[in-house]
Amino acid sequence: MSVLLGGADEERLDVWLLRLPKHDQIAHLIDRSELDDRERRRGASFLRPRDAVLYTSAHIALRRILGDCLSIHPSDVRFVREPCPGCGEPHGRPAVATPDPPLHFSLSHGGGMVLVAVASSTVGVDVEQTPRPDTVEMCTPSLHPDERTELAAIQPAERREAFGRIWTRKEAYLKGLGTGLSREPSLDYLGADKDSRPVGWSVLDLPAGPRHSAAAAVRADIAAPAAVHRLPVNVLFDGAAVHAEAVNPGDSALLEPAA
Incomplete structure (x- = not known):
């Protein structure tokens, strides 16, 4: 299922x-053969098995998606780091090490969920389990003042979900910038008022099921993703291809595991 990104316009x-x-x-079923040495070492370094499986699964899925988009084998996908926007050193956003790459990507994983985005412009994504x-x-004190005001006006029972939406938008945007949380979270407004969010960026809430929040930030004028795909878990297994099911953004229950 290749993704053909649009032209300059x-x-x-x-x-x-x-x-x-x-x-x-699934730990014994995962095919790690397409990962590079650094990814394998990192996956083996986690103390908790669930963290190791989540990290490894995320990077296998990323390689298989990018390999499909670039029409190359997943093990042939090579990554570099863009210059840091703060110091100029090569530890900024990850990028595909292909001459004039035709795509941008971002990866996030948390709470048993993996999120990958591919875009024609700079992109950041984040997925988080609903916080305690x-x-x-x-x-909350680390948020933008207007975000804190919004949360204070919400009933306590709804505050966790509202905070999760704000936080995933913020992390997605900061990943798109290439700064991550080295930039103070209080500097940028990513609350409910779309007209007050950072100029030049489209910040989109994504369907992630009732127990997670997810968002994407793209440096472009995009009203919605061209497609949201649900990956089957067998994409992680030996010889699996990237066959994904389209998800209706209004039907986030599709993202929950089968009973």
Whole structure:
């Protein structure tokens, strides 16, 4: 399922979501042969098996998606780092090490969910499990003042979900900038008022099921992803191809695992 990105006058964003089952159900089935040595070492360094499976799964899915988009084998995808926007050193956004790459990408994983975006312009994505009340209380003071005002006006029972939406938009935008959280989260407004968000960026909420929030930030005028795809877990197994099911953005329950 190749993604053909538009030309200079046609902006496009495609998104893939992968919901993992329990780690012990798939750890022995995952095909790690397409990862490079650095990815294998990193995957083996996690103390908790579920973290190792999540990291490894995310990078296998990323390689298979990018390989499909670029019409190359997943193991042949090579990555570089763009210059840091702060110091100019090569530790900024990850990029494909292909001459004049025809695409931009971003990867996020958290709470058993993997999110990959491919776009024709600079992109950042984030997916997070809905935070606990104590996390919301601890992190809210670091938000933009107008975001804090919005949260204060929301009923406590709804605050966790509202905070999750703000935070994933913020992390997606900061990843798009290439700064990550080295830039103060209080500097940029990513709340509910779309007209007050950073100029030149489209910041989109993505469907991620009832227990997660997800967002994409694209440096382009994009009203919605061209497609949101649900990846089957067998994309991680030996010889699997990237065959994904399209998700209706209004039907996020499709992203939950089968009972």
